[in-house]
Amino acid sequence: MLEVSNATLHYGAAQALRGVSLTARAGKITCVLGRNGVGKTSLMRSIVGHHRLTSGSVAFEGKALDRSAAYDRARSGIAFVPQGREIFPLLTVKENLESGFASLKRADRNVPGHVFELFPVLRQMLARRGGDLSGGQQQQLAIGRALVMRPKLLVLDEPTEGIQPSIIKDIGRAIRYLRDQAGIAVLLVEQYLDFCRELADEVYVMDRGQIVHTGPAEDLDKPHVRKFLTV
Amino acid sequence: MISGKFFAAGSDRRIFVAIVLLVAAAIVVPVLNVAVPAGSAFHVPPYMVALVGKYLCYALLALSLDLVWGYCGILSLGHGAFFALGGYAMGMYLMRQIGSRGVYGNPDLPDFMVFLNWKELPWFWYGFDQFWFAALMVMLVPGLLALVFGWFAFRSRVTGVYLSIITQAMTYALLLAFFRNDMGFGGNNGLTDFKDILGFNVQANATRSALFAASAIALALGVFVTWLIVSSKFGKLLIAVRNAESRTRFLGWRAENVKLFAFTVSAVMAGIAGALYVPQVGIINPGEFDPGNSIEVVVWTAVGGRGTIVGPIIGALLVNAGKSWFTGALPELWLFALGGLFVAVTLFLPKGIVGLWDQWRDARAQRQVSVAAEAGTDIDPTPPKIGRAQSGAPTGEWAKPSGGPEPQPAE
Amino acid sequence: MSKSGTILYLDGVSVAFDGFRAINKLSLVLDRGEMRAIIGPNGAGKTTMMDIVTGKTRPDEGEVFFDGQVDLTRHDEAEIAMMGIGRKFQKPTVFDSHTVEDNLVLSLNGPRSIFPALFHRRSAEEARRIDDILGVTRLGDKRGALAANLSHGQKQWLEIGMLLAQDPKLLLVDEPVAGMTDAETEETARLLKDINQTHSIIVVEHDMHFVRELGVKVTCLHEGAVLSEGTLDFVSSDERVMEVYLGR
Amino acid sequence: QEETIKVGVLHSLSGTMAISETTLKDTMLFLIEEQNKKGGLLGKKLEAVVVDPASDWPLFAEKARELIAVDKVSAVFGCWTSVSRKSVLPVFEELNSVLFYPVQYEGEESQRNVFYTGAAPNQQAIPAVDYLMNEEGVERWVLAGTDYVYPQTTNKILQAYLESKGVAKEDIMINYTPFGHSDWQTIVTDIKNFGSAGKKTAVVSTINGDANVPFYKELGNQGIKAEDIPVVAFSVGEEELAGLDTAPLVGHLTAWNYFQSVDTPENTAFIDAWRAFTKNDKRVTNDPMEAHVIGFNMWVKAVEKAGTTDPDAVIDSIIGVSVPNLTGDLSSMMPNHHITKPVLIGEIQADGQMETVWETSGLVVGDEWSDYLPDSKDLIADWRAPLSCGNFNVATGKCGGKGIN
Amino acid sequence: MLVVFTSPASADEAALRAIIAKFAAAQNFKATEAVVQELAATSDPAVERPLAALAEGDLYFRKSDSAVFIGKEAGQAIKLADPLTSAEAGEEPKAAVTKIKVNNALRRSIRDALGGLTLGSPDANARIAAADTMFKTPVAANVEALDAAIAKETIGSVKLKLEQARASSVLVSDLPEDEKLAAIDVIAGIGSRDALSLLTGYETGAEGALKDAASAAVASMNSTLALWASAQNVWYGLSLGSVLLLAAIGLAITFGVMGVINMAHGEMVMLGAYTTFIVQNIIRTSFPGLFDWSLAIALPLAFLVSGAVGLAIERGIIRFLYGRPLETLLATWGVSLILQQAVRSIFGPTNREVGNPSWMSGAFDIGELSVTWNRLWILAFSLAVFFLLLFVMKRTSWGLQMRAVTANRRMASSMGIRTPWVDALTFALGSGIAGIAGVALSQIDNVSPNLGQGYIIDSFMVVVFGGVGNLWGTLVGAFSLGVLNKFLEPYAGAVLGKILVLVLIILFIQKRPRGLFALKGRAVEA
């Protein structure tokens, strides 16, 4: 479904990605791990179109995306939950959710019920401005907003950050539900190892802008993989 | 020692060069004007001296704006007011110097007061017959206004556009007030017909040269003071306030005092610029308070590159030289040329002229890095530290309340 | 309740935003030298409580005292910071246009008025502390990088570093380990325990492993008030805490 | 390249004053072309040096200096506002050149290097008030002006004059507005109310520039008719009226020294040539244009008389020079550097032209020092040797103003 | 003036012609006036035609034979008509005839004369006009004529006017005191300024009971008029506010919503005004009948013109600057210089004439409140534009996308919003709205290259005072500044009033550092 090959990315003189290749399949959860600053976010942002790669390519459903703008990628079915939430602060919760309508046909323009099942607090706060929410509530809104887009590929950058334990469990359940019922591909960056281990079908471990390990979730317990996650 | 750092090569060299050039100009230009005969190729015509002297005053004004805007994020749209107040203080001294040589021959009252039937000198004109008093007022009046205005505004946490607009309202209100004949500053015509300064004829060549030298020295001093401020820890604080004012508070800094200090120093600099400007152009009138003038100062600063010390100076010299030249050479089309210049600078020199220079240096440094990387050596890939306030990151000052347009790459 | 001996004393504090009560008659006492972990559902009011302590938000009612006698509601942010209350924000907040090092320079404790800053020269002692902090936060090789260009986790570390540089009496730490690896989380817990030798600390976290690691008294907030307080085991076995926070 | 005589043209082509001054620049180009057709001056061609001082007063000074010192022009024709003139005065004095200033102004000035070809207050304001008093029986006066020196001074003179004619203080209302004032509702209502006190009322307007259009529009809309409350304006000419629907304004008055509608052969010929030059058969003419025509012709004559363009020689030779004006008389340069002019009062017509309803029987000499201001009534200017003084005090017999009393 | 109205005597036509012929010989206004009086004295309704023509400046005499005609300009010639019968009398070149000059004094006496003549006119409006004239210039002798007219009058409203005119004449007559007291009552009942000035004038000369009655009436009228005056002030304030609103509303989009410091905003307004000028010019030369529709036609065109220019500016310049809001100031300042000079080069530096369609001209009264039509329409128009815009911003998906894009362009793009489109269209919308503001402003202000400069400062002031990013703030800000200004103006004068408003804005911002309608809460501080 999503195919990243040999991606490199520079920030001015500094190189953030060095030849990264990665695949995310439909109906599977693909997890990317790594220490702070190894390039996980840079990779995700390259995939959704916030950064232009220096070289390498990103393909989605067989089509190369390298020249398309972020909104075209979104319209072709990629939804993104960024690190740092990036909700629209002055828009109400309702409007934040509705901003996802842009890529939908008129008939589909509604907020799926499971968004409110998953995050009941959002229903209570529909009229409040997004920026007034607490950190965790904003994170829930960011995920809900992505779900409104009915994506084929869901890119989540540390989605559990700042969320209370019970809801983390719910999010896990929801991701699994989306994978199994809707058959979408999920690309997940996570630091929270347990969460990852439970969910992932496949894991990629990054270090210094490179993929240093690929394998099933169980690999995470192996010491040579672990060493990339310790200080 | 400060001087050690000052003479060090690298980041601050540009400042050093600027100061040396200004001091040299202060010495050489008057000599070439007064001592070299008019026929000689080295003669600097008096016309040039007067013109460039005026530009130097504008440059000092732009520099003062840069201190608050470039480094502290206060976009003042009323800096012309401080310039004009300094100018008026000087103008009042020059008026008093006329004595009984005015058209009505009244030794106490300036002409405009006589013909508007004033009977005696208003109290606020007292003391201006003394140069020292006027010189004091040149700094005190703008400084005090900035202090009071800033004290209220910064304490109330007026920031961003709101601050910009009230500075504009301030200069606009002063414009209208000084326009009124009843104010006692000569109304629309302002103060003019000056005869001499410190006993020297303002129209004499030597006086002009001396004023030029004074302007160049004042600018050099301005550069030095600004450099001292921004390269100190206080300078870092200024930039921090620009970047995230409220965060500085949680570290215990009083952001309002930081801004107030910079604003006041800047106003005093602007006042001095105005005071040097008036004897050189021979008139001061409320037009200097025009909000449009203050916006122009912002434009000069942006053209040269804000947040750099030499940028605003280059911007002021260049834009004004361009204006002088265009209005003579292309009187009917010069606005196209000037307007086009502003658009082009924004599009092609996003960080102003000095920014272009820095970019070029960065690019060269980057080439070195990649060469070094190939050779296997390790060079710190951080960008070279330069005399410029790092403004790559967003400064929210004009951003709307919250999250307003955030800096993002255009698509 | 007596205020003496407390570093932080909140009693009956309430605050409402447009009618929504974010903090509801909250009482909380922290002894000198104590470290407290605060947990609670999203929107419980944890961050708002810190806003009140640091002077960002004025409470509608209630008492807020620092060090037994200073009424914090009468002071503004800068004064409160100068008294010795430091804060790390939930969303990492650093000076984007400064380098990592300059961020620390501005945070180092010392006089906070204009003229000392104008004529400041860095002492050997200060240089040493900056090096130390860069070491602790593992940002040594990012020393000259602009804070804007740090990754999320690196910003978290930088902000912790700034808090260390400030050296306050009371540290308010909002979600320090969000976005850190498990190993870094342990590291952070160790660091906080270390600091707790000489300082009082309030930590907000959702990461139960981290809270367990700290091994301190836990307060669970809910809807702006204390729901449960005690050891982690005690609190996490509380039915209501499980219901609203931990999940089953 | 053949040698030319350069003439500086110092009028704003951009900014707020471009609206009035651009036409004067065109007038100068026209006059210079006409002169060249006649063979130029002293056997040389004239060459216009046009610069744009951009309605920016210090820039006026800079450009004046440039014209004189760099371009070496022989004379400068320019300025509109008094402040622009004040701004260039020291430059002309210092570099000893000559300026011809074509606009009506507040007086109280006579400078050796400047020739004032526009009206002084006694050549415009006072006759207008006389007309209203005598012909229309006006007893109550509104003096409305833009808040700057020209209106303020003119109104001071008028107030003194009216009071000397026995008008009571409460029958004079003075009102000032900022430059570019555009909301006239309150003031027009005030005028209406002031005028409904049972005495015949008129408005004397020294409102300048852009503010006039909204002022007249509001007058029209509030239905103030010229028959009820006439407005006499000193700064509204054919050019300004071209931007207005004048139908509701018929009968309001202006006072000038020239109207386009003046029916003389000189004027008809001038208008035809001007329209041919501008290739626009609707182009209007106005009073400051005529002032430039007079000033330019005087300069030409003076240069011919002196045989040189040297400023000192011209300053000496120009006094007493007479040239035809466009209203059928001969205007002369007086020793006070002001000229003689007829005063015309006109009513605005539906086509935007003025119809002369009254004129002085002869020419009026511009009075630089007003007789109605206490500090200037003893002063005169006479630039002929041996007096050569711009502020000679006839009471003390000394040059140099009034001195202390 | 003594005119007998009761029996409209028909003077001998030849005698009339003889009098009319004297116009040709009248050398000055005094002489002309004498002829007018002589004509009026004949009391013949037939003199109305030549007198009206004279007042309009349409009376001429032929130079060759001094015959007097009514003339109408027709190109280079004058079409002549007989002054009494209007029968056509051929054409003469302009040079062959001389216009008989009038001035205000003359027009006034013609008006008075006609007033008497038209009291018996079959046209009710003419009778009202006659009554009004007589009311304002009372003559004792009119009482008799008015009594007769009142007796004949059938229309109530006209009758009332006639009675008022009679009352004013009674005051100056030597009728008994009780008649005069009744007259004072009638006049006091009118309550207008004219009535007040009449009574004030009368009061000074009156004695005894009459003086008391007049004084009492004057006092009560003064107090009602004071109330009306404050109502009038509110109206002026609202009307000034509507102008400010119109000027600012486009900026509320380009600056308030998009964050572009749009110094070229004023020029967008100017382009709208020039579009109106062009439309009117074409209409004047080609379709004169459509003049009353000119604004309706100009409105969409102005929107398109300014919108298109806005679109070009956004695509050509602004879009490269979204990361750097401050630089937009520099670039748009440059654009504004270019646009000003472009308009100056194309249309010339002088004002261009934009006329008021008939429905935008004149005024009407509500009680003592005088409301000019153009101001009323502009107020209605500004509110209509405001609510339309509010609807777009708050209720349409475009509005939502606009706000999302300006809040976080990158994230909005990731939500599938076509940010370049939204940016371009939003800027075009703001510019287009500035353009239609220009159509309205052309009705009350100069249409010159400087038009925009006059509004730019006020526009920013309003948007910021109201609270950036809040449309309601712009509305309330505009109207409160307008009303404030108009309440200060009568006390402080226009100049000091304006200074005071500026100072109050500065002080107000201290109290509310984020404007009138400040957004509050975390969302803002974040």
Ligand SMILES: Nc1ncnc2c1ncn2[C@@H]1O[C@H](COP(=O)(O)OP(=O)(O)OP(=O)(O)O)[C@@H](O)[C@H]1O
């Ligand atoms: N805009 C930028 N300019 C320069 N360097 C950057 C920029 N953004 C990130 N970097 C650097 O690139 C590297 C990778 O950053 P990235 O944000 O991708 O890390 P990450 O793996 O997501 O880390 P974290 O777990 O902390 O979120 C880091 O070293 C960071 O300092």
Ligand SMILES: Nc1ncnc2c1ncn2[C@@H]1O[C@H](COP(=O)(O)OP(=O)(O)OP(=O)(O)O)[C@@H](O)[C@H]1O
């Ligand atoms: N300015 C405000 N306006 C409206 N509601 C607000 C405002 N500030 C906070 N709130 C609400 O108050 C509640 C408490 O927020 P707070 O940020 O303190 O929660 P928290 O406990 O820190 O949650 P989290 O764990 O998600 O960070 C939330 O429901 C939030 O939506």
Ligand SMILES: NC(N)=O
């Ligand atoms: N001189 C004038 N009209 O300003």
Ligand SMILES: [Mg+2]
């Ligand atoms: Mg990351």
Ligand SMILES: [Mg+2]
């Ligand atoms: Mg929180």
